[in-house]
Amino acid sequence: MLRSFPRLDTELHSYRLENGLQVLINPRPGFTKTLAYFATSYGSVHNQFTLDGQTHRVPAGIAHFLEHKLFELPNMDVTARLSALGAHVNAFTSYDMTAYYVLCTGHFYESLKLLLEFVSTPYFPEESVKRELGIIDQEIGMHADSLDSRVFENLMKAMYRDFPIRLPILGTSDSIREITPENLTLCHRAFYDPSNMVLSIVGDVDPEQVLSVVRNVLGTENRVAGKKCRGETEPAACFQSRILDKMEISMPTFLLGFKWGNLDSARESIRLEVIGDLAAEALFGESSQLYLELYDQGIIDGSFGGGFELADDQAMLICGGDSDDPQAVFDAVLAQAEKLAQTGIPETAFLRMKRSALGRRIRDLDSFDSTCFRLCAYALSDFDYFAFPEIYDSVTREDVRQFLLALTDRDRWSISVIEPL
């Protein structure tokens, strides 16, 4: 099906194939490059699931380990083959998604075929799984020295008591040693079925040819995928209000997190994301009273920022940066949320914020990467990304005020601070 989005001056072909795969194609006539994302709705938090009537619990870090290992095919060096086609290939694992992508300036259909082949083929020789441990150990080491990762991971540990977002995406040096060819194969079978996946393409391609490649490689069978399950019910309040750590850094860094809670529907989550981003802008964005005051006082600097985040069905509002006095920023953000929840946002300021947010999203469409990623991520939540202008139209000042009102609940906030040694 082809739809036009005149407000964005763009179009989208979308299909749901017999095997359950969603295919989205955003045509870009006249452009040289083509980007394809092949993604599964499976990330590091999905470490408990049922498959064929049995419940499984798998080691932390396995989704990411699997992402590394899928680049191997029997008797073929996938990276070398794609390089020989001039394609650039890579992948990433997040809390709730694993995505593989190729960027091409030619030989697109051949590259797409290889991408679909290596992602859909489980091949995990024992020796190669062992060799990967050394590489991922070094990735964990690099991560341990990364300030941004540490302050964020600590915040997740403080906010969530049970939700596996508490655990690092990479796992730990111990947990990855529990990974075997058997449990890799199990996870692949549970989550790499086309019915759990999306293929999104941005570029000047022929949709019929794309569909033909997809059907040839992935077949038409719609198999049963794994069903994600969650252990305990996550409480509304944060697990800990504060978490402190030290690193070899120059000045304190912090993140504040507000635990919104779990969302019932995907549709609700997209609308909430727009409301949350507008509330964040009104509360502490660069055009806010609070930002100006704290910046003028030297309590925050240009590193300060934040917004609404979603991981699986959990929503949160996060902000942070470098500051000599993180507690002062925390107190000021809460006080300002209380004030704005009472007074609301003036109509002119609200319209200006909406216009600005829409403009930034339109500009962002020039980025193939961002567009391809968002098409994928939103499709996994059953939502058309290009419908965002209508969402902005429907959001009211009262929606934003209600969001700000929720932010006044102190028990749902945590602060993560990293201080210099």
Add this chain to the structure above:
Amino acid sequence: MIQTLFLAPGITLRGCTDGRFKQSVLSIQFIRPMCREEAAQNALIPAVLLRGCEAYPDLRAITARLDDLYGAGLSALVRRIGDYQTTGLSCAFIADRFAMAGDQILVPMVQLLRQLFLEPVRQADGFSEAFVESEKKNLISTLEAERNDKRAYAGAQLLRTMCQKDSFGIPRLGTIESVAAIEPVSLMTHYQKILKESPVEIFYAGSAQISQVADALMPLFSGMERCYVNLPAQTAFQDAPTQPLRTEELEVAQAKLCMGFVTPITNRHKDFAAMQVFNSLFGSGQSCKLFQTVREKLSLCYSIGSGYYSAKGIVTVSAGIDSRNMEKTRDQILALLQDCREGRITEEELEAAKLSLISSLRTVHDSPGAIEGYYASAALSGLSLTPEAYIAAIEAVTAQAVAEAAGTVQLHTTYFLKEVGSC
């Protein structure tokens, strides 16, 4: 295609009109020599300009104006391009067709730039004291925060150790001491000198005609009293005695090995394309020798790669490793370089390296940011090739030429950052 217009002596507008994009980018860079005396001042000026002007006297007023212009982005631009440092502003804004009927973005955007550049908030004969002090503090924090990112820190320490006599050893944003010494009045004096004497490079990519952009820019430059001073040409690496191996200890989980090499081949050299292919084949991307051997075969690291600073003729290699594997990793890197020198290069490696470079050059015209990034730097760094001519030069590179280019690459300095107390 790129059009070039000379708006006034020393003021060049380059740009391309392309209706495919949803946004336009416009950058205005004043070109300075990279030197210790002014690096910090040049880095501070755009930050101070972005704090306020007569019409929009504080951050909030500027941001509100940008919001009115449909969420336009505006940021400081401080680049190192070979021996030059650029200082200026860069902005991105939606194409007029997305605005409400009758609204224009390009003209008011350029007007805002004029106000920021020419009508900053003044105090006596200088910039606003409060703005200068606050941005000094921020810049000092940024400089201090360099060591928060261990990979970037190790790379910078290598270049500082290696380039004692070369401008590449000068920190791009200056030093903490030189920032601390800046006064609002002397900064204004320096800024006035920049406005008067510096060559200016303006770059535009977007849907407007270049003549329209030139017209919009006239009020910005017509009021300036100019006495333009030409800059010396770019130079190759200037050698000076150095420590061949420098080791530093910090509280880190992972060690960083950084190796600095020099080559007489810069982007002004006839063998430039062969040198680029060498770098790609040796250490760039996933099919390169370093990645395939040091990471995939030997599992010594997660991240490894090489970089070629083409304006200078410097090649660096960096890897995040376990400190116990330092010698082993270093020897492997050198052995792989030796393989290149001796022509142990497969047809597949050569083709993959060339295709990877060609692919990225072919995509330059697909994004306004990439177009700006390529052309706004190429001319200044001394590279005279369009992406198309550059692609043709790469296509012609042979394995023999790569081996010869590799033969010119000599190890100069090694920097090793390791955890405190490790062996």
